[in-house]
Amino acid sequence: MSSLRGVRLKGVTKVFGENIGVKDFSLDIQPGEFLFLLGASGAGKTTLLRIIGGYEQPTSGTIEIDGEDVTGLPVHRRNIGMVFQNYALFPHLTVAQNIAFSLKMRQMPKTEIAERLAEVLELVELSGLEKRYPKQLSGGQQQRVALARAIVFRPGLLLLDEPLANLDRRLRDTMRVELKKLQKRVGITTIMVTHDQEESLSMADRIALMHQGQLEQVGTPTEIYNLPASPFVGAFIGEMNVLRGDVVAVSANACRVQSAGLEFNIPPQPEIQVGGAVTVCLRAERFTLSRLEDKTPELVEGWNSCQAQIEFISYLGDATLYLLRPQAGPLIKVLKSNTSGQTMHTIGENVHLAWPMLSAICFVNAGV
């Protein structure tokens, strides 16, 4: 049996009573791909993962693995590895017994079980802990046991349900790298659920962003970050300013937008017409701040600028987040990397705020 498989989801829908858990979800997952299901809690990502694993039946739609329809196949016959959020390690079994469980269920000869066990223990760096019980292990070790248990029977697909959520931050960062390396080394198609955008950006081959049970966008981390398909996607990942406004003028080089009194330019787009409503997304790190008394640099054409007052400063260590109130218009979030020679600003200070026109991502509001 090939260890590489593709997964095809077609119109997967799950209805709980009157609530929709997953709505018409279709996606092809490439063999060996590390796909992330990203979304806020309640977005339906865990439900979808459980449907793929066979722990729940979809109301409609099909799941194909390697060209074979597995929709009606019970969990124990799907040959899919799963790491649960709480790991679900068997407390009455040792590390070795936990990991070998699937092999025992498959009535594998003892010598082969021992071989596989040694192999996988080395892979997850748990050698020497075989005889411990789950309660005697740290969170990170438990996580690795769960992972070893899910891959030891060489499943065609690995499902991870927020496996890093219960680890402290430092360990989580280490495990991100380890998990990604392991996934590539084993080459197993993997679907991981998370609500942590940073986690998905740093680990995923592709991210499928879910919102209210539906697929909002699927793409590589850079695609998702730089080319969000909707204001929702843009706002979900990173610090984003989402401004709603009306188009007041259109020229060949730019369109002028007014949002709650703030006027600025956006790149021209054929669909944008005077009087139309648009949603403009501006990344917080694309802004520049400068003091009023500093000589305002001659702004290059294609930049927007305005005066604003600093309302709030949040120091984040590697960066600082400012909340600015322009003379007219909505509150603007600005994220600045902290460098050694930077100008320090204070709350209440008036500053110059500038941003390149091309950094705006614009959506024409449909019918609203």
Next chain:
Amino acid sequence: MREGKYPVKLYAPGTGLGFKLKNRLASLKKPWLWLLLPMVGLLTGFFLIPLLWLIRMSLYDRPASNSSGGSRFYDPNSFTFKQYGDILTDSYYFTIISTTFLQAALITFVVMLLAYPCAIMIHRFSARLKTTALLVVILTKLTNLLVLTYGLLVLLSNSGIINSSLQKLGLIKEPISMFSNLFAVVVAETVIIAPYPVLIIVSALEGQDPTLEQAARGLGAWPLRAFYETSFKLTWSATLGASFIVFNWALGAYIGPLVMGNPDTYTVAVEVYNATFSQNNWPLGAALAVSNILLLVGLLITINLMPRLLKRAVQIGRTGA
């Protein structure tokens, strides 16, 4: 630090005989231990002291029949092992005691056979249905024991609902004898005892992480195997504990055998009553009760030591010593 020694927890508290006295003494310093005092006082005053008094009484003879007044329970000048001698030598008592134990074993078997699947079902019900089901289970305990037993008697009697319905349907001509026999005793005791193991096992199952069974299935175990490997094994000690409680309860059965049975189903409890009130032989009644307790304790110790003894036997067998 006991932390991390998981298998220790697999044995329910109290089923292990050995414990570290040192730890127990150290824990006396903990102030919340005084919360135990009322219960300890109650058990000392109304269980331990009467029990000692019972043992003492079993070591005397009954007062001479011609002695005046029925106020004396035993003859204080007659220290003797006569009662125990009688019990050991008279095959009548041997029959009573063996009947009691065999009947209790049968009742335990039937009760657990019914209670275990019932508990699993209740555990799997939705929250609302679960509450209702548990209420129904408890409901039987709100009925007076005697009323319940006589109700069963009416139900099972020759002219009872079951027999008369079957006769009306033409399925049987003569009524089936369903009372004054072992069947009726087992039915009555099962109805009386069954709620307890159901409650114990349900609460044990509720304490388990439901994802464990799912994880087992995901790893290739078919549903029943997944249940066996996780929930069943993890609640095994609770099930065992529940069986002990059932057995103990069945061993003290009194109303069931007396009302629903015949002299062949009479238990030690019934015989104790006969000895004390019919024969007015309190020391004999006391000796019977003490014998019953000793047998039960002996049985529990044996069962408790059995796994260890078996393990040792296997080890010895392996090393060839």
